[in-house]
Amino acid sequence: MVESGMSPKMAESVVERQDNALRRRRLLRGMATLALGGLLAACQVVPKSGGPAAPPPPENPDETVGPGLPTDTDRHRVALLVPQTGANADVGTAIANATTLALLDTRADKVRITTYDTALGAAAAARQAVADGNRLILGPLLSEDVTAVAPVARAAKVPVLSFSNDSGVAGNGVFILGFVPGQSVERVVAFARGKGHQRFGALVPKNVYGDRAAAAFRDAVREAGGTLVAVETYDRTATALTGAARRLANGGAMDAVLIADVGGNAIRAVPIVKGAGSKQILGTELWNTDASLGSNAAMRGAWFASVSDGLYGQLATKYRARYGKAPYRLASLGYDSVLLTVRIARDWKPGTAFPVNRLLAADGFGGIDGxxxxxxxxxxxxxxxxxxxxxxxxxxVDPAPAKW
Incomplete structure (x- = not known):
């Protein structure tokens, strides 16, 4: 695990790496301290009768010596659960790096963040985070990891602020920051309806994302007062995609079609969907990072809804300057989770439970993604x-509102 914190005297975030197995061996041998990166992490062993004297108390009265990480009395313990090894390591590392940038930018001196690798086991990472005294969990990234972490965190009364976009894992102490597809679908359908489009169709993949996009599409068309003509689904193969596109094109007269898939698949489907007719093509937030869409003439004029990219561009520039490469788009979730935490920390007493009710503030929060x-x-x-x-x-063509 990696630990970072920020104080006004520090020009860099503090990074602390601890080997749990080594710590346990030193605990059993009665060794008292382990120092890494300028931060003190110590364990205390009560000697048996007639044994060696107990170690002296810590010089810093603000940190209590005991097993695990030091217990701050003036800083909040916050855990970051992301993959740092395995297939999703690059995404997890980008999120972790973004949290460090947020700590530096906010000069937060009351928040200490420790990173735990979910690729080694999300439930185990959560148990360690709770044992280390963290009062809030940022992450994890994958919905299956949220499912594993949630009961551990719930038992300890530690809320989870996940980066998942799976609305099915939200609730009962779990909050999700991810970009939920249903909201993008609702926004673009409402916009299209406002521009006079009446008859809607959709092309969606057979997966969780597609299922939720299709459900949101049906609701959005109904709420906007439009007419739902057809929804075609497909396995994510080229043959299945073109077959579904042909079925949709022959499925009845429609003037707006949603393609709830990545840009590459949209490019394959659009010429077939349009056919000889003139249809307005709609997309989702998945198109936000695909700058190649405009190179295809059939895609030009298509609309999609997503978070604003204005501030993200600034974050990406700063990230490249510090880490030497471009961040993953999801890095903004890590940055914004720290902004949220720092805001709440102003009125959150260190060492006490995280004030969950503050997450439901009517005025909400602001960040890189609006x-x-x-x-x-x-x-x-x-x-x-x-x-x-x-x-x-x-x-x-229609800016995001600046306030609720």
Missing amino acids: IFRFNNRGIAVRALEVSEVGAGGFRV
Whole structure:
């Protein structure tokens, strides 16, 4: 695990790596201290009668000596659970790096973040985080990891602020920050309806994302007063995709079609879906990072809804300057989770339980991805903008609201 904190006297975040197995061996041998990166982590062993004298008390009265990480009396313990090894290590590392940037940018001196590797076992990482005295968990990233972490955190009364976009894992102490597909679908359908489009169809993959996008699409069309003509699903193969696109094109007259898939699959499907007719193509937040869409003439003029990229561009520039490469788009979730934590920490007494009710503030929170607030299900509701695909990139045609 990696630990970082920030004080006004520090120009860099503090990084502390601890070997749990080594710590346990030293505990059994009665050794008292282990110092890494300038931070003290110690364990105390009570001697048997007639044995050696107990070690002296710590010089710093603000840190209590005991097994595990030091217990601060003036800083909040916050755990970051992300993959640092395995297939998703690069994404997890980008999120962790972004949290460090947020600590530096906010000059937060009351928050100490320790990173735990979920690739080694999400439940085990959560148990260690709880044992180390963390009062809030940021992450994990994958929905299956959230499912593993949730009961551990719930038993310890530690809330989870996950980076997942799976609304199915939210609730009962779990809040999700990820970009939920349903919100993007609702936003772009409402915009299209406002522009006069009446008859809607959709092309969605057969997976969890597609299922939720399709459900949101049906609700959005109904709420907007439109007419649902057809929804076609497909396995994510080229043959299945083109077959579904042909079925949709022949499925009845429609003037707006949603393609709830990545840009590459949209490019394959759009010429077939449009056929000889003139249809408005709609997309989701999955298109946000695909700058190649405009190179395909059939995609030009398509609309999609997503979080604003204005501030993210600044974060990406700063990230490249510090780490020498571009971040993953999800890095913004790590940054914004720290901004949220720092804001709440102003009125959160160190050593006490995290004030969960503060997450439900009506005015919500702001960050790299714009404003958002949590609903009573624990899902981040985001202010989204609508963009149009053009030959030179994306153009915002309906900005995200600046306040609720």
